[in-house]
Amino acid sequence: MKMLDVKSRACSVWKGDQLTVAYSIFQTGSRVLVTSYGPFRGLRGTIQTVDTIAADLDEPFCFYQIALEGAHIQEPIWFEWNEVELVAPAPTGLHEPRRLL
Numbered sequence: 001m002k003m004l005d006v007k008s009r010a011c012s013v014w015k016g017d018q019l020t021v022a023y024s025i026f027q028t029g030s031r032v033l034v035t036s037y038g039p040f041r042g043l044r045g046t047i048q049t050v051d052t053i054a055a056d057l058d059e060p061f062c063f064y065q066i067a068l069e070g071a072h073i074q075e076p077i078w079f080e081w082n083e084v085e086l087v088a089p090a091p092t093g094l095h096e097p098r099r100l101l
Contacts (some may be wrong), residue, residue, distance in 0.1 A: 006041070025062055026048065029090030032066060036083035043068045044087060048076045 026032065027067045030047045049065035064084060065076045 024086070025052065026064065026084075026086055027090040029093075030064060030066070031088040032084040033087050034066070034068070034079060034083060035085050036079065040068060040071060040077065040079075043070055045069055045076075051078075 026047055028047050028050055032045060032047060033061070034043050044067040045066040047064050048067050050062060051065070052062040055061055062081045063078050064081065065078050066084065067076045071077070
């Protein structure tokens with residue numbers, strides 16, 4: 001498994017004569033809405049960590065560790081990529097680039 005601070009990316013797929021976006025991987029710091037059926041459905045939060053699994057698949061396989069707002073659990077919770085929707089992308093320009101010593 002890879003723990004990454006990834007940039008948003010998407011894959012386009014042709015369905016018939018229409019081009020549609022099949023999936024995307026969200027960046028750390030992005031705001032999301034939980035859409036899975038469970039106790040956290042409808043809550044919003046911020047992605048803390050992106051964990052991707054390198055595999056030759058048609059869809060991405062990754063997990064997001066999300067700090068939820070309004071949940072009784074204070075620790076960030078892990079969700080599969082298809083259990084969240086993007087509300088707002090990560091703010092840009094707030095992080096200083098890392099310097100190698």
